[in-house]
Amino acid sequence: MEKLKVKIGLEVHVQLTKLKTKLFCSCPSDYRGKPPNTYVCPVCLGLPGSLPKVNSKAIEYAVMVALALNCKINRKVMFFRKHYFYPDMTKNFQITQYDRAGGAPIAVNGYLKLSTSDKEKVVRIRRINIEEDPGKLVYPTGSIITSPYTLVDYNRAGIALLEIVTEPDIETPAEARLFLQKLRSILEHLDVCDCGLEGAVRTDANISVAGGGRVEIKNIGSIKDVEKALMYEILRQKEALLKGLSIRSETRHWDDVRKVTVPLRVKEEEQDYRYFPEADIPPIIITEEFIEKIAKQMPELPDERLKRFQREYGLPYYDSSVLVSNKKLADFFEETVKLYKRNPKKVANVIINDFLRWIHEKGLELDNVKAKPKDIAELLKLLDNGIISIKIAKTVLPEIIVSGKSPSQVVKERKLLKISDKQIIRQIALKIFREHKKAAFDALKDKKAINYLIGQIMKYTKGRADPAVTGKVVKELLTDLKEGKLKL
Amino acid sequence: MDVLSKPANELGELILSGAISIVDLIDKVYERIMKLESKVNAIITLRSRSDLLKEAENKEKEIKRGAAKGLLFGVPVAVKDNISTKGIRTTCGSKILENYVPPYDATVVKLLKKEGAIIICKTNMDEFAMGSSTETSYFGPTRNPWDLERVPGGSSGGSAAVLAAGIVPLALGSDTGGSVRCPAAFTATVGLKPTYGLVSRYGLIAYANSLEQIGPMARNVTDVALLLNVISKYDENDGTSIPGSRPDYMYSLSNPYHIKGSLKVGLVVEMMGEGVSDEVRKVILRALDKISGEGIEIEEVSLSSLKYALPAYYIIAMSEASSNLARYDGVRYGFRAKIDGDWNKVYMETRAQGFGLEVKRRIIMGTFALSAGYFDQYYLRALKVRTLILNDFRRAFKKFNVLVGPTMPILPFKIGEKIKDPLAMYMCDIETVSANLAGIPAISIPAGFIGNLPVGLQIMAPPLHEELLLKISKIFEDKIGLRNLIAPL
Incomplete structure (x- = not known):
């Protein structure tokens, strides 16, 4: 099949798991494994009358990420409300950020360079939002389809998230994986997110093939699955195009059990989120000094570390890049x-x-x-x-x-010490020679048979015989055999 | 009866000195409620007599131990039912919260308790504070103690009514577009809407969060200052709370005539124009007559942007309401429709059954105003009007210490008279909404009567000038000579 132009953009939701408390209240943020609905308070439960209080450490972390992704940091940061009804939402709106209607997310217009050994690829970052995580729907059977009812656990509600949105600069599923690996490594070097935790990093991927409709794949839980979902989607869309079908804009769900994407809803049906300013949180002013202070405290990032590994340890590029990818x-x-x-x-x-x-x-x-x-x-x-x-x-x-x-x-x-005593190895070798007489005589003219004999000795000693000594002993024995000094 | 008519600022001292028994006082409050509540319907939830008496007894023991302290020790207080009270159900006048019992106290309630106040009851209100008459309450309308056929104003109608009926000396209301001042005007009581951010909103169930403030209500200016002293405090739980300490508002009243130079009062012409009834205009002008002279100059002033205030207010308030009220879905608390179906169906039916007509009207209109394609046209333009109004006020306050006008354009109207005509009801807020849009403090004090129907005078001051506003209100109160009024019931 001819090569079709693929455009991929990612929306990565990163939990700031290293924060001690949630984004707008003082509930602890290490909710994983806790009994349902125990890490909650009036604020994260959205009880009537409660008000959000911004966790200033979250702003600090977001600025660190923004600097690492080469973003422009807005000096006046605003929160907006995004409205939609869903049972995992305690207020039926999410406090997030918005880049239109006078809104100003924490950061915009950045980029991340992906280097492979032969080329360098730039993926532009459109914006970074700070927002709250919704609660979690729990399906008692594990599947949305077979469960007779759904439970909801609000322990996760209000956990601080960064939403990192790229421009559609990514051209292959492998590049998407590289981007996410590098992002993950950066987040871990910044010590803001323990990306290995379940659900700590969740990705929505937008993809269009050959200028077709934009398909969004929601909520992919791992980097590997992002790559798989994109490969699946490209294949699906190419097949459709071959059949002369057009690709419509839609939202699809990644079924991580069956490893396929399934349709969720057509884009036209999508709701109007009615974004408007969150009046309970006055604009936050980010000063130049604040940014400078954070810039000074920035830890070493993967790119710098890679160079240092080459310089300090004399490692080749490949080794260094594998090591700093995690x-x-x-x-x-x-x-x-x-x-x-x-x-x-x-x-x-x-x-x-x-x-x-x-x-x-x-x-x-x-x-x-x-x-x-x-x-x-x-x-x-x-x-x-x-x-x-x-x-x-x-x-x-x-x-x-x-x-x-x-x-x-x-x-x-396991008694694995190496046997390097020549006498012991000689006795073992003699035993092997006698058990494999044909091989021993063959070995006088055939190198392969020598290796066979050494292999047998190794097998007998479970690999403990010193290879150098063994080789020497076998050679000596063969000489003796040839000269008739050794009788088998 | 005598004890019940005492101003709170005197009551507190009498209690601490032992001259008045708290148990006796609370018993009298309870008796009066039993006698009048069936006529007035000012209360949604009354704490049980035994609970109240037990608290009173404990407080008396504290006095005997010498451990009693607090600005409101033993003083009975009523709290509007949109202010969260731990363990006491808080309904917002709505079916959807009919059985909601908050697990936490609003910051103002904590502050009341800290000063020793006894919370007697949760007062009736328009559903989610949406109304100017207390008629939209799920628990039935409150009646005006001055004329039981008429409304007490709203939405804090219950709080105003318990004051005018001589049940308690202090009450908390909330004011989004006039909801403290309107019922104060209709019941000849005093109600203050503080500067946005002066009093914590934490625990106040939101209607329109960029506009509203909890406000003190009483039968005289001094008691309003006393209650403001208690509730006005920086609160880190409210991101819009203004940091820093607050002045002692009571102290500033102790020498009310101490204002440098002559006092310049601006009568806002837009507030005396079309829509204001002749009777109201007459009472206001008569009151201003009494006030002027002796270093008080009253002059007319025009704030032309005020003509846009009402539509701007309703767009902003309804937009915010559509967002703030989204959380009532029956999942976590409150009413849930008893039907089978997926969450979407249950949400729709819960909200259809749980909200009243006016609330639904505002949610729908607010949802419309925020929707794609209309947002710029309505919401953003309303925000621009808001800025214009603020600028107009700033300009006016360069010349005048305070601005005045009527609180309500009309006299208290009959129950049922306007409830079927939403626009006529919205017009009632024409005098009050601009203070909310500008975030400035505004107070209503009694200006006079037409027959037995009260008229309120509204006084507005620059942001954070509550000290000045209360001082001037005290001067006006002295000159008008109407205070501590209890309706004959």
């Missing part, structure tokens, strides 16, 4: 390097090639990995000191990831 991973790396200074590249290799692979294989997140940087450093040292072989190291790694035991403890418990 703040926790980058932190893990640096802590390991502190304990194993002699070869940062080796640390990077183990983390990127082995450590990460095992985490994915075991279905874990960096957060619930039991192994600590000291364990990785120890493993590398055991290897360097010849106490274990590289093969053993590779079997120890998954175990320390899951169990939290130290590498030396695993080695000891």
